[in-house]
Structures are given as structure tokens and as C-alpha cells.
Amino acid sequence: MPVAIAPPEVKPETEREDRLPEPGGPGGGSGSDGGSGRWGDGGGRRLRPDSYQLGMWLALASISMMFIGFSSAYILGQGTNSQWRAMAAPPFVWINTVILLASSLSLELARRAPAATELKRWMTLTCLLGAAFLVGQLWIWRLLGDQGIYLSGNPHSSFFYLLTGVHGVHLLGGVAGLATLTARAWSSAPGVPARASLNVTALYWHFMDGLWIYLLVLLFFWR
Amino acid sequence: MAGPGLGSGQDLWIISIALFCIASLLGALNFITTVLNMRAKGMSLMKMPLTVWTWFTTAILALLSFPVLLAAGILLLLDRLGGTSFFIPAGLVVSDTVIESSGGSPILWQHLFWFFGHPEVYIAILPGMGVASQLLSTFARKPIFGYHAMVVAVFAIGMLGFFVWGHHMFVSGLSPFSALVFSILTLAIGVPSAIKTFNWLGTLWGGKIRFTTAMLFAIGFVSLFVSGGITGLFLGQTSVDVQLHDTYFPVAHFHMIMGVAAIFGIFGATYYWFPKMFGRMLHEGLGKLHFWLTFIGVNAIFIPMHLMGIMGQLRRYAESTEFKFMEPLQPYQEFVTIAAFVTAAAQLLFLVNFCWGMFKGKKATENPWEATTLEWITASPPPHDNFGGRELVVNHAAYEYGVPGAPRDYVMQTDPPLESAK
Ligand SMILES: [Cu+2]
Numbered sequence: 287m288p289v290a291i292a293p294p295e296v297k298p299e300t301e302r303e304d305r306l307p308e309p310g311g312p313g314g315g316s317g318s319d320g321g322s323g324r325w326g327d328g329g330g331r332r333l334r335p336d337s338y339q340l341g342m343w344l345a346l347a348s349i350s351m352m353f354i355g356f357s358s359a360y361i362l363g364q365g366t367n368s369q370w371r372a373m374a375a376p377p378f379v380w381i382n383t384v385i386l387l388a389s390s391l392s393l394e395l396a397r398r399a400p401a402a403t404e405l406k407r408w409m410t411l412t413c414l415l416g417a418a419f420l421v422g423q424l425w426i427w428r429l430l431g432d433q434g435i436y437l438s439g440n441p442h443s444s445f446f447y448l449l450t451g452v453h454g455v456h457l458l459g460g461v462a463g464l465a466t467l468t469a470r471a472w473s474s475a476p477g478v479p480a481r482a483s484l485n486v487t488a489l490y491w492h493f494m495d496g497l498w499i500y501l502l503v504l505l506f507f508w509r
Numbered sequence: 510m511a512g513p514g515l516g517s518g519q520d521l522w523i524i525s526i527a528l529f530c531i532a533s534l535l536g537a538l539n540f541i542t543t544v545l546n547m548r549a550k551g552m553s554l555m556k557m558p559l560t561v562w563t564w565f566t567t568a569i570l571a572l573l574s575f576p577v578l579l580a581a582g583i584l585l586l587l588d589r590l591g592g593t594s595f596f597i598p599a600g601l602v603v604s605d606t607v608i609e610s611s612g613g614s615p616i617l618w619q620h621l622f623w624f625f626g627h628p629e630v631y632i633a634i635l636p637g638m639g640v641a642s643q644l645l646s647t648f649a650r651k652p653i654f655g656y657h658a659m660v661v662a663v664f665a666i667g668m669l670g671f672f673v674w675g676h677h678m679f680v681s682g683l684s685p686f687s688a689l690v691f692s693i694l695t696l697a698i699g700v701p702s703a704i705k706t707f708n709w710l711g712t713l714w715g716g717k718i719r720f721t722t723a724m725l726f727a728i729g730f731v732s733l734f735v736s737g738g739i740t741g742l743f744l745g746q747t748s749v750d751v752q753l754h755d756t757y758f759p760v761a762h763f764h765m766i767m768g769v770a771a772i773f774g775i776f777g778a779t780y781y782w783f784p785k786m787f788g789r790m791l792h793e794g795l796g797k798l799h800f801w802l803t804f805i806g807v808n809a810i811f812i813p814m815h816l817m818g819i820m821g822q823l824r825r826y827a828e829s830t831e832f833k834f835m836e837p838l839q840p841y842q843e844f845v846t847i848a849a850f851v852t853a854a855a856q857l858l859f860l861v862n863f864c865w866g867m868f869k870g871k872k873a874t875e876n877p878w879e880a881t882t883l884e885w886i887t888a889s890p891p892p893h894d895n896f897g898g899r900e901l902v903v904n905h906a907a908y909e910y911g912v913p914g915a916p917r918d919y920v921m922q923t924d925p926p927l928e929s930a931k
Contacts, residue, residue: 337546344538348576355580355624359595359617369599369612438592441611448587 338486346493349456353497356449357504363441364508371440375506376429382422383502389415390495393464393488402471409468416461416491423454442505449501457494463487516589523586530579537568537575544568549883551903555660556922558882558907559653562660563639566667567632573671574628581621588613619681623674630767631670635663637730637774638705644727644777645709646908647880649716650918653908655708662701662708669698679750688747695745702738706731721878722796726777729804730770736808737765740815755825758818761811769807776803776859783863784877788889789870791862799858806852813841813848881909881921 364370389412396408427447430436437447467483544565548557557565584595594610596618601608646653653659675683675691683691709731718724740762743749753759776799783791822829822838829835829842876885883903887896901923909920915927 337542340546341538341542344541344572345534348534348538348572350576351573352576352580355577355621356584359580359584359621362614362617362620363595366614367612436592437587439611441594441613444587444591444593444595444611448583448593452583 338482339489342486342489346490349493349497352452353449353500356445356452360445360449360504361508363445367441369440370442372442373435373440373446375502376426378422378426378429379502382419382426383498385415385422386419386495386498389419390492393491397484397488406468406471409464409471412491413461413464413468416457416464420454420457420461423450426450446505449505453494453498453501456497460487460491460494464491520586520589523582523589527579527582527586530575530582533571533575534579537571540564540568541572549901549903552922555657556903556906558639559642559656559659559663560636560639563635563642563663566663567635570628570632570635570667570670574625574632577621578625581618581625584621585618616678616681619678620674623677624671626677627674628667628670630763631667633767633771634734634774635667637771637777638663638734640774640778640781641709641727641730641734642712643880643882643908644723644781645712645731646910647781647878648719648721648724648727649713650719650910651712651716651908652906652910653708654711654714655704656906656908658704659708662704665701666698666705669694669701673698673745676745676750679747680754685747692745692747696742699738699742702734706735721780722791722793722800723777723780723878725797725800725804726773726780729800730773730777732804733765733770733773733807737762737767737770737811741766753818755823756818757814757822757824760824761814761818764814765807765811769811776800779863781878782884783866784873785884785889785891787867787870788873789866789868790873790877791866791870795858795862799855799862802855802858803852806848806855809848810845810852813845817841817845876921879917879919881905881919882907883922886921886923 392408392415393412396405396412399405399408427450430443430446435443435446437444464487467487544557544561584593587593588596594613596615597608597610597613598615599610599612601610642653642659673691673695675687676695679688679691713728740758744753744759744762780791780796783789817838820838821834822841823832823835826832826835830839873889875887875889877889878885883901884891886901903922904926905920905922905924907922909915909922911918912920912927920927
């Protein structure tokens with residue numbers, strides 16, 4: 287049940303964030319100007335941009351701990367279970383990996399886009415690539431099912447479905463976040479989503495990218 | 510693997526635990542970010558009340574330990590619903606039928622659970638430590654003894670807590686070497702715990718102590734922290750633990766420290782912050798009666814329970830009369846049972862006090878305890894935006910009691926800087 291930990295972070299902040307100065311990037315003073323506004327739920331409260339960055343890093347630390355939990359289970363099973371039969375990597379996995387890496391690249395291009403029109407296009411491409419990866423993942427599961435490799439068969443296939451599934455749920459949350467930002471970029475008049483939202487979503491997305499590479503190494507190269 | 514109708518209950522239980530994990534994660538994330546990024550003007554980290562420090566450490570523990578429980582819950586749910594066998598060992602026989610399995614490991618469950626489980630006991634007790642520090646300082650009218658050492662000790666307890674989970678598994682088939690490492694790390698937690706106890710006693714030493722109900726519960730917390738914590742040193746040693754494992758001894762240890770001490774923290778906090786929450790005072794006489802009955806009651810329950818454990822009383826048995834060696838312990842069982850009922854009944858006093866206090870209690874002023882921290886500068890109960898639109902500037906450390914040259918015996922955190930300091 288790792289129901290997307292991403293959306294709760296992405297949504298509330300995008301709403302408030304429109305008030306932030308656009309490119310005014312992270313990294314202001316340290317620690318103590320948080321109370322400069324009023325303390326109520328009312329309007330004047332200012333949040334420093336790197337609160338979001340910090341919050342996302344903490345969320346990523348937490349997500350990492352979950353995958354460390356899974357990894358230790360994996361390594362223990364691989365080392366001690368006599369019924370462990372490693373399956374070969376489905377070839378389509380590599381194509382899917384290229385799609386995911388491309389999505390990170392296009393998101394980075396969106397982040398550095400000088401003009402709103404380009405930003406919108408790269409964002410849209412990123413969303414499509416992210417969705418394509420998820421569809422590709424479902425496709426891989428189907429191909430495996432056709433070969434008789436299921437969740438419940440062998441310990442190794444159990445872990446393949448588990449790890450790719452939990453990663454996929456996290457990506458689904460990421461795609462939802464990206465889609466929200468993209469939709470906003472197309473609809474709103476200035477056309478540029480708040481910088482901090484974009485930065486924080488990009489951080490999440492790149493992390494999921496790296497996590498995917500890690501999972502592939504664990505599943506198919508770790509012996 | 511459950512009785513008829515029980516299976517779906519277990520599934521729902523696991524799902525609800527998973528939801529709880531996610532909720533705790535989000536709460537912890539919010540708390541850490543708020544503490545690091547959104548403090549009042551002038552509130553440096555080392556001016557924060559110890560309550561905030563302990564909650565901050567608690568949030569870090571929750572952030573890093575709950576995801577592991579979530580992972581374990583997902584594996585368990587897949588074992589139950591997805592036909593996997595992460596935890597089901599090969600050749601397991603339940604009710605005369607062999608359970609189909611591709612060779613999982615039940616010990617893996619113990620590892621994942623206790624990796625979460627040990628930090629979790631600190632998640633329960635650390636806020637109580639913060640409350641005790643705040644209350645002891647306030648009612649002894651003295652700054653907390655060794656503020657910096659307290660912060661370091663809280664952090665040390667929290668971080669060491671991640672590396673000791675194996676002490677729950679000394680009899681599960683751990684390699685003797687890792688058992689030794691877990692044992693040494695576990696005993697090492699005694700050091701920061703002793704620092705905290707020493708500092709609490711140092712805070713009380715020579716203070717003008719005001720024995721309010723809240724203060725009694727704070728002192729009770731320290732007492733229970735010592736009597737419940739000291740037995741942890743017994744259980745943290747492999748050779749002693751092998752003897753005491755699965756007896757009443759760890760049950761008594763666990764409930765004394767994580768159950769009762771933490772609850773004393775909650776009671777102390779309730780008696781202390783009730784006026785701020787509801788604008789009315791609780792009845793002190795009734796509160797003191799509640800304290801004494803509870804304090805004597807819990808000791809009457811758990812001290813005999815320790816003795817029973819040493820004498821071999823096993824836990825998790827519905828009936829202990831079947832075993833000859835447990836028979837002489839029956840009078841203890843009866844005594845503990847009666848003590849438990851009396852102690853539970855004493856909690857009605859608290860309930861009555863709480864309900865009565867909410868509507869009929871004496872009206873509370875802004876700062877009835879003459880305390881120093883931020884919440885006491887605003888009205889009781891606070892207005893909707895807490896400080897009525899005021900901008901707070903913090904000039905003082907959290908516990909400035911009895912400062913020479915100050916106009917009162919306490920200096921609030923928002924008071925202007927003292928003349929002598931300029
Ligand atoms: Cu423990």
C-alpha cells in the first residue's frame with residue numbers, strides 16, 4: 287500500500303506557491319525568518335522556497351528506507367533460499383529504461399527552458415514518456431505472465447513484481463504531479479508553473495529514475 | 510492461515526497499519542520541516558524548549574522507521590493475498606495441512622518488525638522526556654540542568670535506537686557475534702539515559718519546588734524511567750536474556766517504561782497544558798489523589814510482575830495452573846490482578862476531573878504556572894491564530910528561571926533583553 291507518497295507533497299504546495307517570486311531560487315538566509323508573517327491560516331504567511339526542497343528530501347529519505355527494507359529481504363532470500371531461481375531480464379526492460387532516462391532528460395530541458403512555450407512542450411513530453419514507461423511496465427508483466435512467470439511462482443519473480451510494482455506506484459504519483467504542473471502551464475495566463483513546484487517535482491522524478499537503475503542492478507546483476 | 514472469518518480481519522488490520530504508517534510519515538515530514546524552517550524570529554535551535562527537541566527527534570525516528578514497517582506490511586499482505594511466501598517457511602504445517610511455500614523466512618519478519626519496533630518505543634517515550642524536562646524546570650524554578658547535554662542525549666538515544674533491534678531476537682537464532690554487537694550497543698544507550706536522569710535530578714537539586722499535580726507526574730516519570738529502564742540493562746545482555754526471555758520480566762520492564770512512564774508524561778502534560786487548551790484549571794486535590802493512586806498502583810502491578818518473571822512465570826499462557834512450577838505464583842497473579850483493577854478504576858478520577866474542569870474549573874490566566882515558553886504569552890485558550898497577529902521575537906533561552914537581576918523569578922522567552930546583559 288505505498289499509495290503515492292508524492293501527490294500529497296505536490297498538491298498543497300502548488301496552490302500556495304504562486305505567490306513566490308519566480309526564479310528567485312532556493313538558498314536564502316538560514317533558519318529563522320519563518321515567523322516574519324502572521325501565524326494564522328490567513329494570507330500573509332510566507333514560506334521559504336527551500337521548505338519544499340527540504341520536505342522532498344525528507345520524503346525521499348523515507349522512501350529510501352522502505353526500499354532498503356525490501357532490499358534486505360531480497361538479499362536475505364537470495365542468500366538463504368534454496369528454491370531461489372533467478373529469472374533473466376525481459377529484453378523490453380532495457381527499452382523501458384531508455385524511455386525513463388529520456389523523461390528525466392526532457393524534464394531537465396523543461397526546467398532550463400528560457401521561454402514558456404518551450405517549457406510547456408518539454409513538460410508535456412515528460413508526462414508522455416512517464417506514462418509510456420508505466421504502460422511499458424504493464425506490458426512487461428503481461429509478457430512474463432504469458433511465459434508463466436507470476437508473482438507467486440519463484441522467490442525471485444515475487445521480488446521482481448514487488449519491486450517494479452512499488453516503484454511503479456511511486457512513478458504514478460510522480461506522473462500525477464507532473465500532469466498537474468503541465469496542465470497548469472497550458473491553462474494559466476503567464477504559462478509558467480511556480481518554480482519551486484517544478485524543482486521539487488523534478489527532484490522526485492530524478493530520484494525515481496535513479497531508484498529504477500538501482501532496482502535493475504539489484505534484480506539482475508547482484509549475485 | 511487463520512480461523513474462519515478471521516482472514517479478512519487480518520487483511521484489514523494490515524491495511525490499516527499501512528495507512529497509519531503513511532500518516533505518521535507525512536506528520537513527521539511536516540514536523541521536521543517546520544522545526545528547521547519556520548521558527549519564530551530569534552528562536553535559534555538552542556533556544557527551543559526541550560519538548561520541541563524531543564518531538565523533532567521523534568519525528569526523525571518515525572520518518573526512518575515507519576517505512577520499514579510499511580515494507581514489512583506490504584510483504585505480509587502479498588503473502589496473504591498474492592500467493593507469495595516471503596515469510597512462510599518451506600514445509601510449514603498448520604492444522605495438519607502442509608502450507609504451500611517457496612521457502613520464505615519468518616526471521617525476516619522479526620528483523621523488519623523490530624527494526625521498526627525498537628525506534629518505535631523511543632517514539633513513545635521521547636516526548637515524555639521532553640515533557641518531564643519542561644515541567645521539572647518550571648516547577649523547580651530553575652533552568653534545566655545541562656540543556657546542551659540534554660539535547661545531545663536525546664539525539665544519541667534516538668540514533669542508537671536504530672542499531673539495537675537484534676536485542677529482541679537473542680533466542681531467535683542470531684549469530685553469537687551479531688548478538689554481542691547488539692548487546693553492546695544496547696547497553697551503550699544506558700549512558701545518554703543516565704545523563705538525562707542525572708540532569709533531571711540536578712534540576713531538582715536546590716530548587717524551590719512547587720508540588721503541583723503536573724510536577725508530581727513529572728517526578729513520577731523520572732522514577733518510572735529509572736525503575737523501568739534499569740531492567741533494560743538486564744535484558745540487553747544475551748546470557749541473562751536467554752533465561753528471562755518470554756517470562757513476565759520483559760513484560761514488566763516494557764510496560765513500566767514504555768507503557769506507564771510514557772503515560773505519566775501524557776498525564777503530566779495534560780495537567781500542565783489543560784489551562785492553555787481549555788482556559789480552565791483542573792482540580793489540584795483530585796489530581797493529586799489521582800497521581801498517588803496511580804503511582805502506587807502501577808508499582809503494585811509491575812514490581813511483583815518482575816519477581817514472577819525471575820521465578821519463571823511464562824508469558825502468553827491463558828492458564829498457568831497446568832504447570833507445577835508456576836502454581837506457587839498464583840497468589841502473585843491474584844494480587845497483580847486486583848492492583849490492576851484498582852489502578853484502572855483510579856483513572857475515573859482523572860476522567861471526572863477532566864470533564865468537570867472543562868466546564869466548571871477555575872478560570873485560567875495567561876500564564877498560571879509562571880512559565881517561560883511561547884505558549885504562555887497568549888490568552889488561555891489561544892485565539893484562532895494563536896498569537897492574535899502579534900509578531901514574536903525571541904530573546905531568551907527556554908528555561909530562564911531565577912536569573913539574577915531579572916524583575917521576576919522567571920524571564921519569558923519574548924521578554925526584552927535584560928539590562929545587565931547589555
Ligand atoms: Cu528494543
